[in-house]
Amino acid sequence: MQTHVAGSQEASFDSTSANQATTQRSSTSIRQTSFAGIISECSSMQKVFSVVEKVARTDTTVLVLGESGTGKELIARAVHKLSGRTGKLVPVNCGAIPEEILESELFGHEKGSFTGAINSKIGRFQLADNGTIFLDEIGEMSPKLQVKLLRVLQERKVEPVGSTRTIDINVRVIAATNKDLKEEVKAGRFREDLFYRLQVVPIELPALRARGNDIEILVEHFMARACGNLSKPVVEFSPEAMKTMQSYPWPGNVRELENLIERLAILADTDRLLPQDLPDYLRGQQNACEIIELGEDLPSQGVDFNDLVEKFETRLISMALSKTNWNKKAAARLLHLNRTTLVEKIKKKGLAEKIEVTVEDDRDDAAPAMMSGLFRLNE
Numbered sequence: 169m170q171t172h173v174a175g176s177q178e179a180s181f182d183s184t185s186a187n188q189a190t191t192q193r194s195s196t197s198i199r200q201t202s203f204a205g206i207i208s209e210c211s212s213m214q215k216v217f218s219v220v221e222k223v224a225r226t227d228t229t230v231l232v233l234g235e236s237g238t239g240k241e242l243i244a245r246a247v248h249k250l251s252g253r254t255g256k257l258v259p260v261n262c263g264a265i266p267e268e269i270l271e272s273e274l275f276g277h278e279k280g281s282f283t284g285a286i287n288s289k290i291g292r293f294q295l296a297d298n299g300t301i302f303l304d305e306i307g308e309m310s311p312k313l314q315v316k317l318l319r320v321l322q323e324r325k326v327e328p329v330g331s332t333r334t335i336d337i338n339v340r341v342i343a344a345t346n347k348d349l350k351e352e353v354k355a356g357r358f359r360e361d362l363f364y365r366l367q368v369v370p371i372e373l374p375a376l377r378a379r380g381n382d383i384e385i386l387v388e389h390f391m392a393r394a395c396g397n398l399s400k401p402v403v404e405f406s407p408e409a410m411k412t413m414q415s416y417p418w419p420g421n422v423r424e425l426e427n428l429i430e431r432l433a434i435l436a437d438t439d440r441l442l443p444q445d446l447p448d449y450l451r452g453q454q455n456a457c458e459i460i461e462l463g464e465d466l467p468s469q470g471v472d473f474n475d476l477v478e479k480f481e482t483r484l485i486s487m488a489l490s491k492t493n494w495n496k497k498a499a500a501r502l503l504h505l506n507r508t509t510l511v512e513k514i515k516k517k518g519l520a521e522k523i524e525v526t527v528e529d530d531r532d533d534a535a536p537a538m539m540s541g542l543f544r545l546n547e
């Protein structure tokens with residue numbers, strides 16, 4: 169696989185010891201991408217970088233999609249960085265600001281336009297003039313503001329609250345969400361016309377668990393950085409410990425991994441971590457995914473049919489749950505089971521107690537994926 173560096177400024181932001189580790193590794197067997205802090209070797213992220221490169225120099229609106237912690241903000245920053253736009257990148261978290269305040273935050277307001285508006289205020293669209301506005305958690309925006317935003321996107325003008333004047337703006341818009349906006353449109357919560365305006369170029373970030381070897385390179389990158397910050401020697405992972413890290417589904421994606429590594433770096437008493445040094449919930453996952461190995465022929469002493477079938481069933485269920493971030497509805501669909509059957513099996517097998525991850529039970533948003541290699545056949 170080709171190592172990809174978004175833009176020509178390889179590792180231009182990083183001068184930390186973590187990055188030195190990165191550079192050394194890239195001359196050995198493992199190569200990695202590092203730009204604006206985005207590290208990845210997997211092919212789906214390489215495609216993302218190539219889209220970022222193509223779209224950055226245009227004025228096109230970009231919609232970044234992906235589960236929480238997959239790096240949506242990093243991608244937005246990379247697009248802005250590569251755009252060559254002279255203005256600032258101005259982020260706005262549309263989910264964290266109440267509607268009335270968000271309106272004046274985005275578009276500004278005139279003095280006296282509402283109680284408490286003692287001075288006029290410049291909105292973030294204006295602050296982002298000649299730069300980029302990053303509308304994070306766009307799926308949370310109220311219908312009223314969706315209408316106003318659509319008009320701004322169409323006319324490239326803003327009208328501050330309480331004002332009749334309009335201000336021309338030259339702003340690149342990047343929006344992000346971890347919601348399925350198509351579903352939101354279907355449910356009538358998100359305007360269809362705004363959706364199409366925003367997703368001129370959609371960029372979909374894969375979940376960490378679908379990024380192959382990235383878990384390993386991110387573990388090493390974050391560990392080198394965390395230990396560098398703590399001025400302590402880099403803590404390594406034994407191969408078994410690394411396998412445990414790789415078997416965990418990482419529902420919080422890169423952010424969850426980054427935080428865990430920071431904690432491990434602080435708490436580690438040794439310079440080499442073994443599986444038992446990792447939190448129980450990570451190891452629980454691996455036990456649940458125990459690999460069933462079969463020879464080409466049955467051993468002469470025979471096999472315990474019921475036990476093997478049981479284990480195989482447990483493994484299939486664990487894989488489906490991992491792949492769907494513990495979304496039971498989606499996992500049931502992957503296994504062509506109905507949801508109640510799956511839930512009963514999970515209970516019976518005690519899987520829920522083994523894996524302590526946040527379960528949003530009725531979400532129906534996980535993409536089905538092909539499963540392969542369910543049995544490993546040995547000679």
Ligand SMILES: Nc1ncnc2c1ncn2[C@@H]1O[C@H](COP(=O)(O)OP(=O)(O)OP(=O)(O)O)[C@@H](O)[C@H]1O
Pocket residue numbers: 205206207208234235236237238239240241242243346386422423426
């Ligand atoms: N590929 C990556 N390489 C290095 N660090 C990464 C990568 N992806 C994400 N991170 C780090 O993980 C954390 C989460 O990333 P970011 O905030 O961009 O995710 P997000 O998708 O915006 O999350 P949320 O949906 O929760 O807002 C950040 O600290 C970021 O630096």
Ligand SMILES: [Mg+2]
Pocket residue numbers: 240241304
């Ligand atoms: Mg974010």
